Amino acid sequence: MxxxxxxxxxxxxxxxxxxxxxxxxxxxxxxxxxxxxxxxxxxxxxxxxxxxxxxxxxxxxxxxxxxxxxxxxxxxxxxxxxxxxxxxxxxxxxxxxxxxxxxxxxxxxxxxxxxxxxxxxxxxxxxxxxxxxxxxxxxxxxxxxxxxxxxxxxxxxxxxxxxxxxxxxxxxxxxxxxxxxxxxxxxxxxxxxxxxxxxxxxxxxxxxxxxxxxxxxxxNYASVVQKLRPEAVEPGEIVDMAGTVVGHHEGIVRYTVGQRRGLALGGRDGTDNDPLYVVRLEPETRRVVVGPRAALGRGEIELYDVNWLDAPHAGSLSVLVRVRSSQALRPAEIELTGEGAVVRFPEPEIGVSPGQACVAYDRSTGSRVLGGGFIRRFA
The missing domain is CATH 3.40.50.620 (HUPs)
Incomplete structure (x- = not known):
């Protein structure tokens, strides 16, 4: 031909x-x-x-x-x-x-x-x-x-x-x-x-x-993790942000940041019994840290393993981002660093989960993928 x-x-x-x-x-x-x-x-x-x-x-x-x-x-x-x-x-x-x-x-x-x-x-x-x-x-x-x-x-x-x-x-x-x-x-x-x-x-x-x-x-992802990494499914404590034990769990792999359901905490002395959410996971101590919804807010996150498709830039760039696949686009500023990137939000972002991706899109239309990376664990 x-x-x-x-x-x-x-x-x-x-x-x-x-x-x-x-x-x-x-x-x-x-x-x-x-x-x-x-x-x-x-x-x-x-x-x-x-x-x-x-x-x-x-x-x-x-x-x-x-x-x-x-x-x-x-x-x-x-x-x-x-x-x-x-x-x-x-x-x-x-x-x-x-x-x-x-x-x-x-x-x-x-x-x-x-x-x-x-x-x-x-x-x-x-x-x-x-x-x-x-x-x-x-x-x-x-x-x-x-x-x-x-x-x-x-x-x-x-x-x-x-x-x-x-x-x-x-x-x-x-x-x-x-x-x-x-x-x-x-x-x-x-x-x-x-x-x-x-x-x-x-x-x-x-x-x-x-x-x-x-x-x-x-x-049932926990069963898969248990099969592949049995040591990761060990019981531990559920604690509030002051370190008070409020419950127990059968493995941190069953929890994710922002989770509210399935905590099975029961009544809690000395609190007003407002809903608690998973705020942080501590694999070193096998602790699940819970707190009020306001504690989930993050004004800034760090990304690792960044893939950047746009031309390199110095300083902050105004973008739209999503930190979960089903989330609507949010305004943010992203700054590329030697080790990854830093993303800053004008208002605290609720329920950011380490390990999930944060993907940046162009600010003008929200159509073009500029790049992204994975959210680093925070203290």
Whole structure:
């Protein structure tokens, strides 16, 4: 086939038929439609599914991104589309990069976001390398984010549908990776994705979205941590901010900063019995520190393991941030430091959890992801 000097729909100077694209196929509707759309546009599509952690077969659980049924669904979609499909065994690297890190973070008194770790390592590092080895010129995924060409190259932007935007989970994507990645669903609402799946005749058109972390059956993360790090699930004291013992717990991994429910403190002598929240976790002493809601407020937080996609800047930069994936954007100032970054809020931010990500967006529109990092434990 003759090549063309004009750019195709993926921004590559080749005819689609001459452009190989690897699609990360999880077995869900989003990645399946991604593959179908690219196939319809004439691209040389290759589907790849990662075998990460197949607890679905072990416990009979459906709807998790790594379960055995999902691999079967991905295979059926690939057959329907008449594209090559490969299943890669990434279990050992997923265990080391994601599951072990998840357990270690909880043992440190943090609240990790394993999907971020998975995207940064297994998917956008290891799978991207494999895609290149397969001769691909792009790796496409079903994430609801947008890749926009800016003056300095590709930029990462929020998905057009605020209800589906996944940019928080992809802040760790590097500039180099953005040059190779494509997100065909970034401009679509989920309803249109499902409509497309029906039009393409895909069996996954009505498949429910997974709500759980793929390796955490039923959302019971404490049981997973207990299995991986038994020493992290040891009983201890629940104390108020003055150090008075007000209860006992069966492991700090069962708690997260900002938590109110499930403390089981009962009546408390010498207090007005106002609601108490988890204010701090102290893994060294196995103590859960509780206090009033006002004690959760943080005017400043420190970030580590920062990935910055914007041009470097000196001093403070006015941005919008979110410190939880479902949170609305908040105004803040961010200052990059030699060891990470410092984020300052005009008003105390409530319920900031160490180990979660803080992601910064441009102040003017809140669309472009400037970068982010993980929230450091505070004293």
């Amino acid at each position: 003759a090549r063309t000097s004009s750019l195709n729909s993926l921004g590559i100077a080749k005819a689609p038929v001459d452009t190989r694209v690897v699609v990360a196929m999880s077995g869900g509707v989003d990645s399946s439609v991604t593959a179908a759309l690219l196939k319809e546009q004439g691209y040389d599509v290759v589907g790849v599914t990662l075998q990460l952690y197949d607890h679905g077969v072990a416990i009979g659980k459906s709807g998790a991104c790594c379960a055995g049924q999902d691999i079967q669904d991905a295979r059926q979609v690939a057959e329907r589309l008449s594209i090559p499909h490969y299943i890669l065994d990434y279990e050992s690297r997923f265990r080391a990069e994601v599951m072990d890190s998840f357990a270690d973070a909880y043992a440190r008194g943090e609240t990790p976001v394993p999907c971020i770790a998975c995207n940064r390592t297994v998917k956008f590092r290891d799978l991207l390398k494999t895609a290149r080895e397969l001769g691909a010129e792009a790796l496409a995924t079903g994430h609801y984010v947008r890749r926009v060409m800016g003056p300095a190259g590709p930029e990462l932007h929020r998905g057009a549908d605020p209800a589906r935007d996944q940019s928080y989970f992809l802040f760790g994507t590097t500039r180099e990776q953005l040059g190779f990645l494509r997100f065909p669903l970034g401009d679509l609402p989920k309803s249109e994705t499902r409509a497309l799946a029906s039009r393409f005749g895909l069996t996954v058109a009505d498949k429910p979205d997974s709500q759980d972390i793929c390796f955490v059956p039923g959302g």
